[in-house]
Amino acid sequence: MTESDAPLLQVVHLETGYGDLRVVRDVSLTVRGGQITVLLGRNGAGKTTTLRAISGLNKTAGGEVRYLGDKLGDAPAYRRVARGMAYVQEGKRVFRELTIEQNLVLGGFSTRVSKKKLIAAAQEIYEIFPILGEKRALPAASMSGGQQQMLAIGQALMAKPQLLILDEPSQGLAPVIVGEVMERVHALKATGIGILLVEQAVQDSVAIADEVSVIEMGRTVLSGRAADITLEDIQDAYFGAGAAV
Ligand code: ATP
Numbered sequence: 001m002t003e004s005d006a007p008l009l010q011v012v013h014l015e016t017g018y019g020d021l022r023v024v025r026d027v028s029l030t031v032r033g034g035q036i037t038v039l040l041g042r043n044g045a046g047k048t049t050t051l052r053a054i055s056g057l058n059k060t061a062g063g064e065v066r067y068l069g070d071k072l073g074d075a076p077a078y079r080r081v082a083r084g085m086a087y088v089q090e091g092k093r094v095f096r097e098l099t100i101e102q103n104l105v106l107g108g109f110s111t112r113v114s115k116k117k118l119i120a121a122a123q124e125i126y127e128i129f130p131i132l133g134e135k136r137a138l139p140a141a142s143m144s145g146g147q148q149q150m151l152a153i154g155q156a157l158m159a160k161p162q163l164l165i166l167d168e169p170s171q172g173l174a175p176v177i178v179g180e181v182m183e184r185v186h187a188l189k190a191t192g193i194g195i196l197l198v199e200q201a202v203q204d205s206v207a208i209a210d211e212v213s214v215i216e217m218g219r220t221v222l223s224g225r226a227a228d229i230t231l232e233d234i235q236d237a238y239f240g241a242g243a244a245v
Contacts, residue, residue, distance in 0.1 A: 007034050008068065008163050008194040009054065010147055015062030022061065022217060023049045025218040031163060031194040035210035036185070036224070039198045046218040047198045050092060054196070055087040056080045067078040067163070081110060086161035090168050094151050095232035096141035100132050103140050107155030118158065128191075129184060146177035150184060163194050170201040178204050202234060214238065 009031040017023040024046040031037045041047050049229045052058040054065055056077035065072045068083065081087075094103050108118040126133030135143060140151055142245055149169050156164060169185065170178040178201050184209040188195060199205035206212055206226060213223040214237040222229065222237035 006033070006069075007031065007066075009065040009196065011050070011054060011063070012066065013063035014050065014053060014060065014065065016049060016058050016060055018049075018058070019107035023218050024053065024215075026063070027213075027215055027218065027220050028063075029196075029213040029220065029223060030211060033162070033194045034189050034192045035085055036197055036208055037191060037196045037211040037213060038205045038209040039196060039213050039215065040200075040202060040205070040234065040238075043200075045215045047215065048167055048213070049218075051087065051167055051196070051198060052190045055085060055165060059088075081159070084160070085165065086156035086159050086163070087165040088156045088167065088169070092141045094148050094155065097139055099137055099139055099144070100151055101136040103151055104132070104158050107158035110159050110161075111145040112215065121158060122154075125143050125157055128157070128187065131153055131224060144177070146173050146181055149173065149181055153185070153188075157188075161193060163196065164188065165196045167198045168200060169197070170199060170204065182208050203231065206231065207236070 007030045011027060011029045014024055015022060015028040020186050027050050029037055029039060037049050049058060056075060059074060072080065073159065095106065101119065101122055104122040105115060105118045108121055131147055132151060132171050133156055140148060143151065153166065153169065169181050173181065182204045185195065185197065197205055209226040212229050214221050214234055216237065222233060
């Protein structure tokens with residue numbers, strides 16, 4: 001297990017984009033084991049693009065992504081997954097017709113263990129998200145949006161990641177459910193994994209963060225320990241210091 005003082009992930013002056021289009025120009029952030037780093041920024045700031053480069057879905061055009069002490073360079077996504085990165089993309093990507101348990105078993109497929117062992121491993125996910133255990137035999141489509149989001153996270157956890165990357169798990173959820181999802185994400189810290197969380201729900205996500213990073217137009221404009229950063233600092237970073245909000 002990674003010690004919490006040695007960074008699991010270090011993104012240093014990252015540049016990336018789509019073809020010749022440079023969307024991310026200078027993003028730096030750190031994720032430590034057993035901690036949560038929240039990546040914030042307005043729509044179109046480059047958050048998802050940053051996550052895609054970390055996961056190997058977009059090419060790194062400049063700067064570096066270091067994971068478990070190694071520079072990842074242009075390592076393909078599947079190698080990053082094999083080394084313990086799990087990326088839950090925006091939107092609830094679960095198999096709606098399959099049961100909750102079947103979804104979880106599929107999530108553990110990459111670990112190449114037997115179905116029986118995967119069903120046993122799903123018990124650990126039910127401990128983290130009890131609602132998934134209660135509904136294990138029901139189709140995923142029967143669950144609410146927040147529950148499907150928990151299933152998507154549970155599915156990613158079945159691959160036994162060291163780094164969990166979550167892109168806007170609160171998207172489309174009622175405010176009261178957002179707090180519940182954040183609470184569950186917070187509880188995952190106890191497992192020792194590092195979490196990189198992209199969010200629009202600023203207050204809810206900063207409340208569970210150890211580190212905060214704000215990007216604007218593809219550049220990091222604020223980053224540091226959550227304890228040292230106020231909501232006002234974040235607002236200033238979003239809109240420019242002194243702007244009326
Ligand atoms: P949101 O909160 O809206 O998801 P974001 O911060 O995650 O925003 P990105 O999705 O990373 O932002 O998008 C950053 C910029 O890259 C935007 O200007 C967007 O239009 C552009 N972009 C995103 N996907 C592509 C693509 N496939 N091809 C070209 N440009 C893209």
